[in-house]
Amino acid sequence: MTKTSSFLIAILLLALSQSLLAQNSSDPEPLLEFAAVYSNGEKWEAGKTPAEQPYFMDHSAFLFRLKQSGVITAGIKIADKSIILFKAKSLEEAKKLFAPDVSVDEKTYKLEVQPATVFYKGCI
DSSP states (O other): OOHHHHHHHHHHHHHHHHHHHHHHTOOOOOOEEEEEEEEEOTTOOTTSOGGGSTTHHHHHHHHHHHHHTTOEEEEEEETTEEEEEEEESSHHHHHHHHTTOHHHHTTSEEEEEEEOOOSSTTOO
């Protein structure tokens, strides 16, 4: 094999390996911002604190797991609403992330998940 042939084969192999790397290292899908808005549900018991509500401990543990896993970026309570900020790939995925909250299924809380825009990043 001549030096020219060896050189051309080396160039071809390098180009092929770069092409394969480019296919495997595609940029991950960017995450979008969402808000999960909790409000009192049908079975909220007036006169009781949040901690005394049915399924509150399950709800609290569920949100703690989402926070520990890095899903939740911030949360705030305003009057009878709680707003949880988080990121997901799509609205469908965002809703699926919060679907296992038993306190919503049992109607202690109502939940609405919507796209959100954080306009003062880093201020919290």
